[in-house]
Amino acid sequence: MAVQTKVAERIMVALDYADGAQANELVKALKGIPCYLKVGMQLFYSAGPRFVLDLKEQGYKVFLDLKLHDIPNTVKGGSESITRLGVDMFNVHAAGGKQMLEAALEGVDKALSSASGSAKPMVIGVTQLTSTSQAVMNEQIGILGSVEAAVLRYAGLAQAAGLDGVVASPLEVVQIKQAYGAGFVTVTPGIRPAGAAIGDQSRVLTPAEAFAQGTDFVVIGRPITASTDPRAALESIIASVIGANN
Numbered sequence: 591m592a593v594q595t596k597v598a599e600r601i602m603v604a605l606d607y608a609d610g611a612q613a614n615e616l617v618k619a620l621k622g623i624p625c626y627l628k629v630g631m632q633l634f635y636s637a638g639p640r641f642v643l644d645l646k647e648q649g650y651k652v653f654l655d656l657k658l659h660d661i662p663n664t665v666k667g668g669s670e671s672i673t674r675l676g677v678d679m680f681n682v683h684a685a686g687g688k689q690m691l692e693a694a695l696e697g698v699d700k701a702l703s704s705a706s707g708s709a710k711p712m713v714i715g716v717t718q719l720t721s722t723s724q725a726v727m728n729e730q731i732g733i734l735g736s737v738e739a740a741v742l743r744y745a746g747l748a749q750a751a752g753l754d755g756v757v758a759s760p761l762e763v764v765q766i767k768q769a770y771g772a773g774f775v776t777v778t779p780g781i782r783p784a785g786a787a788i789g790d791q792s793r794v795l796t797p798a799e800a801f802a803q804g805t806d807f808v809v810i811g812r813p814i815t816a817s818t819d820p821r822a823a824l825e826s827i828i829a830s831v832i833g834a835n836n
């Protein structure tokens with residue numbers, strides 16, 4: 591497999607758009623690059639399950655980022671509905687606790703036991719959002735200690751519940767892999783190519799730095815979607831990762 595393909599398959603492009611038409615413009619612009627596509631709440635609340643099904647029909651890997659966080663019974667039902675869409679990955683907040691995380695997996699199993707041929711999606715626990723700084727976590731949210739310690743605690747909870755991995759910032763990947771094993775998947779937003787606007791993110795690294803930390807997937811939105819030439823932006827990110835490895 592070409593090295594470009596291997597890198598592209600580990601880049602999740604965040605389709606943070608107001609509607610399906612705008613998102614489809616980007617999908618068209620990136621056609622032929624085998625990246626993962628991430629559908630988040632803005633697009634899903636507007637374009638709905640149909641948009642997700644369309645991406646799957648086109649053969650894309652899809653991460654449905656709806657960050658479920660509710661009572662276990664509701665999360666179980668939500669996970670069941672999500673699994674029926676045939677997505678490859680979805681996420682739930684680890685802060686919901688072990689019973690809620692286990693309920694998400696029960697929802698997946700329930701859908702798979704009755705659905706026709708849906709593949710098992712990876713279920714990923716959100717730890718501390720990458721927009722959260724140490725000060726915000728301690729002083730506003732009221733969680734004491736370091737961000738790293740909180741992320742590791744959430745990751746441990748996610749693993750104990752049987753999840754496939756976690757969303758965290760690239761700064762925490764080495765510790766997560768050390769504590770929970772190389773096979774415990776890390777999905778890392780908070781990615782900014784050198785010189786890109788950081789915006790509301792707090793804990794960031796460049797794409798090449800994130801992969802050097804050993805992350806499995808990077809999530810990238812605005813550095814691609816806000817670019818005047820999104821395809822060139824993605825290609826230059828891929829080239830930067832390959833260049834850093836040579």
Ligand SMILES: O=C(O)c1cc(=O)[nH]c(=O)n1[C@@H]1O[C@H](COP(=O)(O)O)[C@@H](O)[C@H]1O
Nearest residue numbers: 604630655718719720757779809810811812
């Ligand atoms: O679960 C996520 O995808 C997520 C978790 C997190 O901690 N931080 C985070 O930024 N995200 C998502 O990753 C994407 C990052 O987008 P950009 O900041 O534009 O690159 C957005 O769609 C966020 O919703």
